[in-house]
Amino acid sequence: xxxxxxxxxxxxxxxxxxxxxxxxxxxxxxxxxxxxxxxxxxxxxxxxxxxxxxxxxxxxxxxxxxxxxxxxxxxxxxxxxxxxxxxxxxxxxxxxxxxxxxxxxxxxxxxxxxxxxxxxxxxxxxxxxxxxxxxxxxxxxxxxxxxxxxxxxxxxxxxxxxxxxxxxxxxxxxxxxxxxxxxxxxxxxxxxxxxxxxxxxxxxxxxxxxxxxxxxxxxxxxxxxxxxxxxxxxxxxxxxxxxxxx
Amino acid sequence: xxxxxxxxxxxxxxxxxxxxxxxxxxxxxxxxxxxxxxxxxxxxxxxxxxxxxxxxxxxxxxxxxxxxxxxxxxxxxxxxxxxxxxxxxxxxxxxxxxxxxxxxxxxxxxxxxxxxxxxxxxxxxxxxxxxxxxxxxxxxxxxxxxxxxxxxxxxxxxxxxxxxxxxxxxxxxxxxxxxxxxxxxxxxxxxxxxxxxxxxxxxxxxxxxxxxxxxxxxxxxxxxxxxxxxxxxxxxxxxxxxxxxxxxxxxxxxxxxxxxxxxxxxxxxxxxxxxxxxxxxxxxxxxxxxxxxxxxxxxxxxxxxxxxxxxxxxxxxxxxxxxxxxxxxxxxxxxxxxxxxxxxxxxxxxxxxxxxxxxxxxxxxxxxxxxxxxxxxxxxxxxxx
Numbered sequence: 119x120x121x122x123x124x125x126x127x128x129x130x131x132x133x134x135x136x137x138x139x140x141x142x143x144x145x146x147x148x149x150x151x152x153x154x155x156x157x158x159x160x161x162x163x164x165x166x167x168x169x170x171x172x173x174x175x176x177x178x179x180x181x182x183x184x185x186x187x188x189x190x191x192x193x194x195x196x197x198x199x200x201x202x203x204x205x206x207x208x209x210x211x212x213x214x215x216x217x218x219x220x221x222x223x224x225x226x227x228x229x230x231x232x233x234x235x236x237x238x239x240x241x242x243x244x245x246x247x248x249x250x251x252x253x254x255x256x257x258x259x260x261x262x263x264x265x266x267x268x269x270x271x272x273x274x275x276x277x278x279x280x281x282x283x284x285x286x287x288x289x290x291x292x293x294x295x296x297x298x299x300x301x302x303x304x305x306x307x308x309x310x311x312x313x314x315x316x317x318x319x320x321x322x323x324x325x326x327x328x329x330x331x332x333x334x335x336x337x338x339x340x341x342x343x344x345x346x347x348x349x350x351x352x353x354x355x356x357x358x359x360x361x362x363x364x
Numbered sequence: 365x366x367x368x369x370x371x372x373x374x375x376x377x378x379x380x381x382x383x384x385x386x387x388x389x390x391x392x393x394x395x396x397x398x399x400x401x402x403x404x405x406x407x408x409x410x411x412x413x414x415x416x417x418x419x420x421x422x423x424x425x426x427x428x429x430x431x432x433x434x435x436x437x438x439x440x441x442x443x444x445x446x447x448x449x450x451x452x453x454x455x456x457x458x459x460x461x462x463x464x465x466x467x468x469x470x471x472x473x474x475x476x477x478x479x480x481x482x483x484x485x486x487x488x489x490x491x492x493x494x495x496x497x498x499x500x501x502x503x504x505x506x507x508x509x510x511x512x513x514x515x516x517x518x519x520x521x522x523x524x525x526x527x528x529x530x531x532x533x534x535x536x537x538x539x540x541x542x543x544x545x546x547x548x549x550x551x552x553x554x555x556x557x558x559x560x561x562x563x564x565x566x567x568x569x570x571x572x573x574x575x576x577x578x579x580x581x582x583x584x585x586x587x588x589x590x591x592x593x594x595x596x597x598x599x600x601x602x603x604x605x606x607x608x609x610x611x612x613x614x615x616x617x618x619x620x621x622x623x624x625x626x627x628x629x630x631x632x633x634x635x636x637x638x639x640x641x642x643x644x645x646x647x648x649x650x651x652x653x654x655x656x657x658x659x660x661x662x663x664x665x666x667x668x669x670x671x672x673x674x675x676x677x678x679x680x681x682x683x684x685x686x687x688x689x690x691x692x693x694x695x696x697x698x699x700x701x702x703x704x705x706x707x708x709x710x711x712x713x714x715x716x717x718x719x720x721x722x723x724x725x726x727x728x729x730x731x732x733x734x735x736x737x738x739x740x741x742x743x744x745x746x747x748x749x
Contacts, residue, residue, distance in 0.1 A: 167586045169575050171745045186745055189588035197586050203579030205572070207379030208372065219368045220587035220594075264583065 119181060120145050120272055120303045121166060126175030128161055128327075135161040137327035139175070148294065148304040150318030152311075154358050158327040159307045160200065163276055166305075167197060179272065193221055196270030196302075200277045202261045204249050211236065211245040214263050221268035235267035238293060255286030262290065266297060273297060274305045279313065291317055311350040321350075325358045365589060369597025373569065377605045383564050388609040391558035392616050398554060399621045402547040414485045417449045417456040417468035424471045428500040429493075431524060436492070445492070469493060499527050546681060549708060551623045553678035556703035558613050559639030560669035562606035566647025567661055569598040570737070574652070576746045595741065599644065607640040626711040631719060635710070638726045639703045645733035646699070652740035672700035699729045 121143040128136040135158050143149045153159050164170045166177055168186045177184040179191045204213045214232045222228040236245055239259035249257060258278060266273055275294065279287045287310075295317055298304050308314060314321055315335050322332040331338055331353075339348050342356045377383065424430055436445040449459060456468035460480050467479040467489050477493050479486040506523060507514045514520050573595055575582040584594055614636060617623040625632055647665055654661050675698050677684030684701065687694050695701045706722035713719070 169582060169585055169746055186585070187590070192586060192588035195586065197583065199579050199582060201579045203583045205372075205376050205580060207376040212372065212375065216368070216372045217583055217587070219365075219372075220584065220589050223365065223368075 119143070120147075120179065121305070122176075122178040122181070123162070123166065124176045124178075126162075126165060126177065127173040128158075128165055128170060129173050135327050136165065136172075136175075139324075139327060139329065141322065141329065143303060143305060145303050146298070146301075147320055148298050148306060148318045150314040150321040151305060151307040151324065152309075152314060152321060152354060153307075153324040157325045157358075159324060160276055161327075162324070163197075163274055163305070163307065166274070167195070193268075194271040196265045196268065196273045198262050198265035198273070198275040198278045200280065202249070202257050204257075204260055204264055206249050209246050209248055210241050210252070210260055210263075213249070213260060214267050217264040218267040231267050231269060235263040238266070238296075239263045240289065255282040255289075258282050258286060258290065262293065266302075269302075271302060272305070273302050276307050277309065278306075279308060279310060287313070311354055315350045323354060323357055331357050365593050366597045366600070369594050370601050373572075373598045373601035374604065376572070377565060377568065377601060380568065383568060384609075386564055387558070387561050387606065388612060391554055391561070391609075391613045394557075395551060395554050395613065395617050395621060395623075398547075398550050399623075402550060413444060413447050414488060415447045415449070415465045416489055417451050417459045417465045419453045419456050419468060419470040419472070420450045421471050427471060427475070428503055428524065428527075429469070429471070429475060429496050432492075432496045432499070445488075503527055548624055548711060549677050549681050549684065549704065551617055551621075552704040552707040552711075553673050553676045553684075553700065554617075555610065555613065555636070555707065556639065556676055556700040557669055557673040557678060558610055559606075559636070559643040559703055560646060560665075560672060560700060562602075562609075562640050562643030563647025563650065563665045563669065564662070565602040565606050566599075566644040566649075567651045567658070567665060568647075569595075569602045570648045570651040570741070571658065571661075573598060574741070576655075577651070577658075591741065599648070602644055603640060606644055607637055610636045610640050624711065625707060628710050631710050631716070632707070635703065635706045635719075635723055635726070638723055638730065642699050642703070642726050642730045642733070645730045645737065648737045649733040649740075652737045669700070672698050676701040676704040696725055699726060702726050702729070 119142055121141065123139060123141040126136050126139040127134070128139075139158070139162060141162070151159050151162065161170065165172055166179065166184065168177070168184045168188065179188075180194065182188065182191055184191060205216070208216060211232065214235050215228065218228050218232055218235070222231060236242055239262055241256065241259055241263065244252060244256060244260075247256075249260065252260060258280075262275070262278055265275075273294075278294075279290050282290070291313060294304055294306065298317075306314070306318060318335070320332070320334055321338060322329050323338070324330060331341060333341065335350055338350065338353050342348070342353050418424060418429075418433065433446065433448055437448045449456075449465065451459070453470060453472075456465075456470070456478075459465045460468055460478065463480070466483075466485040467477050469489075470476050470478065475493055475497055477486075477490055479489070503523060507520070514523065571577045571581070573581050573584060573591065575585040585591065611633075614625070614632070618625055646668070650665055650668070651661055654664060674680075675683060675687060675694070678700075684695070684704070687698075687701070695705070702722045702725040706719055706726070709716075709718035709722060
C-alpha cells in the first residue's frame with residue numbers, strides 16, 4: 119500500500135477539517151481526490167505530508183508511519199502545490215535545480231534529472247527565464263517540474279491546473295499520465311470533473327472532512343442510479359448538494 | 365547541502381532589488397542627507413576667538429598681563445584665544461558700544477574688565493583676567509621672597525616664563541586622538557540602523573523556510589532534509605550579504621563622506637559583524653514569532669528599527685545622552701544604542717572596556733534572539749497552513 123490513512127481527525131479550533139478520515143491508495147493508481155471548497159482535500163494532503171499536527175489517527179506511507187523526519191519516505195514523494203511554489207529570483211533551471219537538490223546531492227545525476235524535468239514539462243526554451251516572465255500556464259509547468267524532477271514514486275498534485283488555458287491543461291494531464299506509466303503513483307485533487315474522468319483510475323469524493331463516496335468513475339455513476347448521459351459532475355452535485363460553499 | 369542552499373539563497377537575496385534598496389541604498393542615501401544636514405554642525409561647535417580691547421598705558425606695558433595676552437593672542441596660532449585691539453580708552457568704549465569687542469581691559473587703578481552684557485565670552489575674559497592677576501601677584505611675592513636672586517634679569521625672565529607657561533588653555537581631545545565631533549554619533553546610529561535593517565534579510569529567509577509562511581517553505585518542509593540544515597545555509601547567505609552591505613556603507617561614510625570612525629579598523633569590523641548578526645536574528649525572530657502577514661512583519665521590523673535608532677540618537681543626539689544619564693539601563697537594553705555606543709567608544713577612548721561591554725551586549729541580544737527563533741522553528745508540524 120502506498121498510502122494508508124486510518125481514522126484521522128484534524129481540527130482547526132472547533133472546526134473539524136477531517137472527521138475520522140480513512141483512505142488507502144494502491145501502487146500504480148491515479149487516485150482522484152474530489153470535494154467542494156473546504157471539504158478537507160488540502161488538509162488531508164498536508165496531513166499525509168506530515169506538515170500538519172493531527173488530533174488522532176495514523177498515516178502510513180510506503181507501509182511506514184509518516185512523520186516530519188521520515189526522510190527515507192520523503193525522498194520518494196513529490197508534491198505539486200496548489201499555489202506556485204518557486205523563487206522569483208531564480209531562473210527556471212535554477213528553481214528546478216534548487217528543489218531537486220534537496221533530494222539529490224550528486225551534481226551530475228541532478229543535472230540530468232533537471233534536464234529531463236525541463237523536457238518533460240516542455241520548458242526547454244525558457245530555462246533561463248525568470249518566473250515573472252512566464253505565463254500562467256508556463257508557471258504551472260515549472261511548478262510541476264520542481265515537484266517531480268527527483269523522480270518520486272508517489273506524486274501528489276493539488277489542483278495543478280487551476281487558472282491555465284486548455285492547451286496547457288491538456289499538456290499537464292498528458293504529463294501526469296506519462297508519469298504514472300513510468301511507475302509513479304498519483305494522488306490528484308481538482309475541481310474539474312472532466313479531468314478526473316479522463317485520467318483517474320479511482321476516485322474518492324469527500325465533504326465536510328469525510329469520504330462520502332469512492333470507486334471508479336463508472337461505479338460512482340452507478341451508485342447514484344444514473345443513465346448513460348450522466349456525468350461525473352452530476353454525480354458530484356448529487357452527492358455534495360447544490361448549495362454554495364465558502 | 366549547505367553549499368547548495370547557500371549559493372541559491374545568495375542568488376535569491378541578491379536578485380531581490382527591494383531588499384537590496386532598503387538594506388544598502390537607503391542607509392547610503394540617509395548618510396548622504398546626514399552629511400548635507402550636519403556638515404556645518406561640527407564647525408558651529410568650534411571655539412571662536414574672542415575680540416577684546418586693551419587700553420594702552422604705561423602700567424599695561426610693564427604688566428605681566430601684556431606678556432600673557434601676547435601668548436594667547438598670537439595671530440598665526442589656530443589655538444589663540446583673543447583677537448586684541450590695543451587702543452586708548454575712548455576708542456575702547458566705542459568698540460564695546462558698537463559690539464566690535466566683547467569687553468575691554470583697563471589697567472587704570474588695577475586691572476579691570478568692562479563689558480556691555482554678561483555671557484560665556486565675557487566670563488572667559490573675566491576668568492582669564494583673574495588668573496593673570498593671581499599669576500602676577502604670585503610673581504611679585506616670589507620676587508620679594510628672594511630679591512637678590514631676581515636682581516638678575518635672566519632669573520626674572522625664567523620665573524615669568526615658568527608662570528605664564530602654566531596658563532594652559534583647555535582643549536578637548538579624544539583618547540583615540542580623533543578630532544572631537546558630536547555629529548559622528550548620527551552616522552554611528554545610521555550604521556546601527558543599517559544593521560537592524562538586516563532584519564529584512566532574516567524575514568526573507570525565515571519566510572522562505574516556514575511552511576505556514578510560504579509555499580516555497582512548504583516545499584522545503586516536505587523534502588528529505590533537516591530544516592536546520594537549510595536554515596544554516598540560508599542564514600549564512602543572508603549574513604554574508606548583510607555584512608558586505610554594512611562594509612559598503614562604512615566604506616562610503618569613511619572614504620566618501622569622510623566620517624571619522626577612528627583608526628581601530630579591526631574592532632570596527634568586529635562590531636559591524638556582530639551588528640549584522642544581531643539585525644539578522646532580530647528579523648528571524650520577529651518573522652518566526654509573529655503570526656501575521658508579511659506586511660505586518662515588515663511594519664514591525666521597520667518600526668522597531670527606527671524606534672531603537674531614535675533612542676540611540678539618530679534623529680536627536682541628546683536623546684542618547686538623556687537616556688544614558690537618567691535611565692542608563694534603557695541604553696543597555698537598546699541594541700541600536702549598543703552598536704552606536706560601541707563605535708562611539710572606539711572613537712573616543714583608548715580603553716576598550718566600554719567597547720567590549722557594548723559588543724557583549726550585542727552578542728547577548730543576538731544569542732537570545734537566535735534561541736527564541738530556534739524554539740519556534742524547531743517545531744516540525746504546523747497547526748495550520
